[in-house]
Amino acid sequence: MLCLVSLFLSSSSGQSTLPFGMGLSASTLGVGIQGAAGITRRSNLRVGFNAFDYSGNFARDGANYAGKLRLRSFQATYDQFLWHSFHISGGLLAWNGDRGSFNTTIPGGQSFSLGSTTYYSSSANPVSGAGTVTFNEAAPMVLIGFGNLLPRSEKHFGYSVEAGIAFQGSPRVNLNLGGTACSDSAQTRCTNAASPSLQTSVLAEQTKPIIT
Secondary structure: OEEEEEEEEEEEOOOOOOOEEEEEEEEOOEEEEEEEEEEEOOEEEEEEEEEEEEEEEEEEOOEEEEEEEEEEEEEEEEEEEEEOOEEEEEEEEEEOOOEEEEEEEOOOOOEEEEOOEEEEEOOOOOOEEEEEEEOOOEEEEEEEEEEOOOOOOOOOEEEEEEEEEEOOOOOEEEEEEEOEEEOOOOOOOEEEOOOHHHHHHHHHHHOOOOOO
């Protein structure tokens, strides 16, 4: 589930014979551009594109990761105006190449956990790894807000604020590790990261929620 908050600055054709408006947006999906066409006097059809890129470091279960996130999404939304500019909207968000990537190197002797099991990175052959995060390709969404990308008046410029939820499900994580991990801090019981026992722990780590 993704919470959406959006702000639009728009320009429209007003009451001309071409009831069409365009606007720039900033939201939790990134920056974007949208266009709206009037369906009836109390409803619009909107389409748009959003883009967002982020890179940074984060810690998880004793390991430090460097990650990148790339979001690209198209959306189609039907706006129904209930009172003046107050509207309820339903639509579809389609992802285009949304993905995240990350990598890590765990210093020798440092403890970390996979699933519910604690390991220690080998000093002789430290654990390192890389992974990806992928998302479902489409998600229905519901929005409420104030404002109209296509004002039914002589005004040619306006703004709109809305919030809502996209039901995109849980992202999928794929983690690949290399090196040697030990089950004790003295590093007397160690195994290669590719071993079946450690891969079982890797699978358990992949299914844990990204945000806890």
